[in-house]
Amino acid sequence: MRPVARPARGCGRALTTHYATWQDITGSPGVRESVFAALGYDTSGYDVPAVVDEYRAAIDAALPRPVALRGDDFVGPCPAPDGAWSALAEAVNGIDLWRLTSLHRSM
Numbered sequence: 001m002r003p004v005a006r007p008a009r010g011c012g013r014a015l016t017t018h019y020a021t022w023q024d025i026t027g028s029p030g031v032r033e034s035v036f037a038a039l040g041y042d043t044s045g046y047d048v049p050a051v052v053d054e055y056r057a058a059i060d061a062a063l064p065r066p067v068a069l070r071g072d073d074f075v076g077p078c079p080a081p082d083g084a085w086s087a088l089a090e091a092v093n094g095i096d097l098w099r100l101t102s103l104h105r106s107m
Contacts, residue, residue, distance in 0.1 A: 017078040
């Protein structure tokens with residue numbers, strides 16, 4: 001993981017700023033790709049769109065307000081507060097993806 005580049009203090013008129021991408025935090029290109037990587041090649045036993053939606057919602061709920069996951073980007077108030085990077089990583093790592101996948105098995 002590489003540290004998030006913080007915008008300069010006094011972000012001009014910007015109210016929000018880009019903190020990091022999903023790939024910055026996880027190494028995976030996106031949330032959907034992370035779910036597919038976890039499930040492996042055979043996803044036929046899972047409702048993948050439901051897992052992806054619930055994973056996104058769980059991560060968004062775990063983020064400190066008003067930081068949010070928008071698409072595969074983390075955004076929040078400008079300037080980014082100290083500790084923003086670690087808060088993003090904690091939120092993502094704190095979600096049990098396997099529990100979510102078990103809720104969406106389509107046997």
